[in-house]
Amino acid sequence: MTDDTLTDRLQLSRAAPSDLDAVFAIQSDPRVWTHYPSLRHTDRAQTVEMMERWDRSWTDAGLGSWVARLRDTGEVVGNGGCTLLGGEVWNIGYRIAADHHGRGLATELARAGVERARVIAPERPVIAYLVEHNRASAHVAEKLGLALVHRAPDAGNPDPAVVRLVYADRPLTPDQLAAALK
Structure with a gap:
């Protein structure tokens, strides 16, 4: 199975060092x-540290975050996929460039990650770990x-009023929930 995946609008590829500038531009944008x-x-x-974590997930679990490019232009518009947390759960995550919000790209990217996770290790739950006021992610x-x-x-959130939510594709055992909350 290749690390790359195509969706209707996206080319999803395992991150390479040459992706650093484009990924940093997204990760450093306060709008995201x-x-x-x-x-x-x-x-x-x-x-760099984040991309190294993605690489470890690819190496250890056969799946990690991808760099997302528009298929028609090659423009990097985000990153995401499923990474293994605590050896227990697949965490679906994504970050889409602010200029591309509201177009359904996060859902398209996340869906590809979930589909791949269910092929690689369907016994592991898929979770989404987010803050309550992020209604778009919910x-x-x-x-x-x-x-x-x-x-x-x-x-651990600098804002003590923030509430953490965990969504999952099935009920979680205490160990799975603990892995999700690390």
């Missing part, structure tokens, strides 16, 4: 971090058929 501004990348080293999780399984204060 309105729901959790303290996670915005301010240094390329943060993006909507994507719901469109993927995930249901809310956990709601609690977001431990």
Whole structure:
């Protein structure tokens, strides 16, 4: 099975060092971090570390985050997919460039990740880990058929009022929930 995937509008590829500038441009844009501004990348080293985590997930689990390009132009418009958390759950995540929000690209990218995760290890639950005030991400999780399984204060968030949500494709065991919350 190849690491690359095509969707209707996207070419999804395992990240390469040559993707660093485009991925950093998205990760450092405050418009894509309105729901959790303290996670915005301010240094390329943060993006390098993130891309290294993606690579470890690909190596260890056979799946990780992709770099998403528009099929018709090759423009990098985001990143995402499923990564393995704690050896227990697939975490679906994505980040779409602000100029491309509202076009359904996050759902298209997330759906491809879920489909691949279910082929590679269908026994592992798929989860979405998000903050409650990010209704757009919750909507994507719901469109993927995930249901809310956990709601609690977001431990470690600089804003103590933030609530963490976990959506999943099935009920989670205590170990699976713990892996999702790490």
